[in-house]
Amino acid sequence: MSWLFGVKTNPVPPTAGGDDGSNPPNQPTSAPLSKSERKAMEAYRFDSSALERAAEAAKTLERSKHAREALELSKLQETTKQQEFIAKAKEYEAHMEQARVEQKRVDYEERRKLASEETKQQQLRAQYQDQLARKRYEEQLAQQQRVQEENLRKQEESVAKQEAMRRATIEHEIEAKEKNKLKLLEHEMRVKAKVERENRDLTLEQIRLKAQENRITVLESIKTGGSLLGAGAQALLTDWDKVLTAAGGLSLVALGIYTAKGATGVTARYIESRIGRPSLINETSRFTFKDMIAHPLKMVQKLKAKPSDALQGVVLQPTLEERLRDIAIATKNTKRNNGFYRNVLLHGAPGTGKTMFARKLAEHSGMDYAIMSGGDVAPMGKSGVTAIHKVFDWAKTSRRGVLLFVDEADAFLRKRSSEHISEDLRAALNAFLFRTSEQNQKFMLVLASNTPEQFDYALNDRLDEVVEFLLPGLAERERLIRLYFDKFVLQPASAGLKRFKVAEFDYGTVCSKMAKMCEGMSGREISKLGVSWQAAVYASEDGVLTEKMLLDRCKNAIHQHKQKMAWLSEQEKLDHKSITSGKPLNI
Incomplete structure (x- = not known):
C-alpha cells in the first residue's frame, strides 16, 4: 500500500503465468533464476498498475478545475511536514544539549564530592597527625615532669641528709659544751667548797656577831614602840574629848569616801547622757x-x-x-x-x-x-x-x-x-x-x-x-554626671590649680553619652566615677583632661560594675533583682 498525491493505491498480486514483473519489459526471457536471485529481485518489484492508475488520476486531476488548489494543498502539506520534521530535529538537538548539560552537571557534582571527600580525608589525616603530635608532646611533658620530680626528690633527700648532718653536728657541739660547762661548774664547786671548809670558823663567827646585833636592835625598837603606844593610849583613855573627836573624824572620813564615790558615778552617767555620745x-x-x-x-x-x-x-x-x-x-x-x-x-x-x-x-x-x-x-x-x-x-x-x-x-x-x-x-x-x-x-x-x-x-x-x-534612670544619670563633672572637674579647673586643666570639647554631649553608657550604676558609683576623673588628670603627663580620658574612665567603671555583678551569688542576684526591679515589696 502506498500514497501518491494523497491517493491510496494497492499493490497488484503477481499473475498466474509467472509474470511477476521481475523481468523488465521488452527484454528477452533468460534462464531461470535461483532462489536467492529471485529474493533479490523482489526488492525492486513494483506495481505498474498503480502507476497507471496514478497517471490516470493525474490526467483526471489536470482536467479538473481544482487541480491548482490540490497542487497547492499538496505543497502546503509537504511544507508542513518539513517544518514538523525541522521542529522535531531541533527538539531532538535541544534534548541532546540538555543531556550534555546534565552530564556536565553530574560530572561537576562527582568532582565536587570527590574534592570534598579528599578535603575530609586531609582533615582527618591532619587531626590524626595533630593527635599524634599532642600525644608525643604530652608524653614529653610527662617524661620531663617525671625527671623533674626525680631530681626534686633527689634534691630533697640531699637537703634532708645535709640537714640531718647539720643537726647532728649542732647536737654534738651542744653536748660537748654542756659537758664542758658541767666540768667547769664541778671544778668551781670543789674550789668553793674547799674555800668554805678552810674559812668555816671565820664565817660562823661573822654570822654570830650579826645575829647578836640584830637581836639587840629589835629588842630596843620593841621597847621604844611599846612605851610610845602605852603613853598615847593612856593619854587618850584618860581624856574623853579626844576619844569622841577621833571617832567622829573616822566616821566623817568614811562617809566622805562613800558619798564621793556615789556622786562620781551619778555625775559620770549624767555627763554621758547629756554631753557624751553613746558607743553605738x-x-x-x-x-x-x-x-x-x-x-x-x-x-x-x-x-x-x-x-x-x-x-x-x-x-x-x-x-x-x-x-x-x-x-x-x-x-x-x-x-x-x-x-x-x-x-x-x-x-x-x-x-x-x-x-x-x-x-x-x-x-x-x-x-x-x-x-x-x-x-x-x-x-x-x-x-x-x-x-x-x-x-x-x-x-x-x-x-x-x-x-x-x-x-x-x-x-x-x-x-x-x-x-x-x-x-x-x-x-x-x-x-x-x-x-x-x-x-x-x-x-x-x-x-x-x-x-x-x-x-x-x-x-x-x-x-x-x-x-x-530605685536606681537612677537615664535623665537622673545625666543630671548626676553633670553635677559631679562640675564638682570634680570644672570647679577645680576654674580655681587655677596646678596641673589641672580641661581640653576643649562639647561637655554636654559627652555627659549625655556617658549617661547612656552607665546604665544600671548607682549614684555612689557615678560619684566615684567623678573622683576617677580627677585621678586621671593627676596621673597624666600634662595635667589636661581630654574627652578620651573621660570615656576611658567611664568604660573602666562600667567593666568594674559588671564584674561586681558577676561576683554575686545566685541568691544575692535574686535579692538584687528584686531590689532593682522597681516592684513594691510587701512589708
Whole structure:
C-alpha cells in the first residue's frame, strides 16, 4: 500500500503465468533464476498498475478545475511536514544539549564530592597527625615532669641528709659544751667548797656577831614602840574629848569616801547622757563637750546656720523627689509645732541616696542627726540591750530633737522566729521595739535596708512611711554626671590649680553619652566615677583632661560594675533583682 498525491493505491498480486514483473519489459526471457536471485529481485518489484492508475488520476486531476488548489494543498502539506520534521530535529538537538548539560552537571557534582571527600580525608589525616603530635608532646611533658620530680626528690633527700648532718653536728657541739660547762661548774664547786671548809670558823663567827646585833636592835625598837603606844593610849583613855573627836573624824572620813564615790558615778552617767555620745552612734551632728572645746568656731557656725533644702545635691526621680519633699516639709512643721514625729523606712539598692537624704532631712528640719549601724549591735552580746537604751536616753536629752538613722537595720531587726538570730540579739530587738512602741516628740526614727522583707512583723507596725529608692534612670544619670563633672572637674579647673586643666570639647554631649553608657550604676558609683576623673588628670603627663580620658574612665567603671555583678551569688542576684526591679515589696 502506498500514497501518491494523497491517493491510496494497492499493490497488484503477481499473475498466474509467472509474470511477476521481475523481468523488465521488452527484454528477452533468460534462464531461470535461483532462489536467492529471485529474493533479490523482489526488492525492486513494483506495481505498474498503480502507476497507471496514478497517471490516470493525474490526467483526471489536470482536467479538473481544482487541480491548482490540490497542487497547492499538496505543497502546503509537504511544507508542513518539513517544518514538523525541522521542529522535531531541533527538539531532538535541544534534548541532546540538555543531556550534555546534565552530564556536565553530574560530572561537576562527582568532582565536587570527590574534592570534598579528599578535603575530609586531609582533615582527618591532619587531626590524626595533630593527635599524634599532642600525644608525643604530652608524653614529653610527662617524661620531663617525671625527671623533674626525680631530681626534686633527689634534691630533697640531699637537703634532708645535709640537714640531718647539720643537726647532728649542732647536737654534738651542744653536748660537748654542756659537758664542758658541767666540768667547769664541778671544778668551781670543789674550789668553793674547799674555800668554805678552810674559812668555816671565820664565817660562823661573822654570822654570830650579826645575829647578836640584830637581836639587840629589835629588842630596843620593841621597847621604844611599846612605851610610845602605852603613853598615847593612856593619854587618850584618860581624856574623853579626844576619844569622841577621833571617832567622829573616822566616821566623817568614811562617809566622805562613800558619798564621793556615789556622786562620781551619778555625775559620770549624767555627763554621758547629756554631753557624751553613746558607743553605738558612729556619726552625729550633735556637738559633744569634747567637740565644743576642740571646735568652738564650728559650734558657733552651726548655731548660726540656717536650715537648708532637704533635696539639695540629691538627684532622684521626680515622683520620688516630690514625695520626699512632702516628708521633709511635714517633719519641719512637726518640729516647729512640737508634734509627734513619724517613722520612715528607706529601702532600695545600695548607693541610691538613702543616707544622704537622711542627713539633708535632719538639717532641713533643724534637728540633730545620729547615724548607727545595725551590724554593731550583734558583736556587743549581752551589753547590746544597755547600749540600745543609752541611745534612746541620749536622744531624749536633745533640745533640738534627734533624727536617728539606722543603716543596715535588717542586721539586728530581723524576724525573731529566724534560726539565725541569737538570744542576745533577740533581747536587743525587744529593747528596740519597747523604746519605739509609741510616737515620740523627741526623736524621729529613719531606717534603711536593702532587704526589708527580713524585718520582724512588730517592727513593720512601727513604720509610718515606706519609701523605695530605685536606681537612677537615664535623665537622673545625666543630671548626676553633670553635677559631679562640675564638682570634680570644672570647679577645680576654674580655681587655677596646678596641673589641672580641661581640653576643649562639647561637655554636654559627652555627659549625655556617658549617661547612656552607665546604665544600671548607682549614684555612689557615678560619684566615684567623678573622683576617677580627677585621678586621671593627676596621673597624666600634662595635667589636661581630654574627652578620651573621660570615656576611658567611664568604660573602666562600667567593666568594674559588671564584674561586681558577676561576683554575686545566685541568691544575692535574686535579692538584687528584686531590689532593682522597681516592684513594691510587701512589708
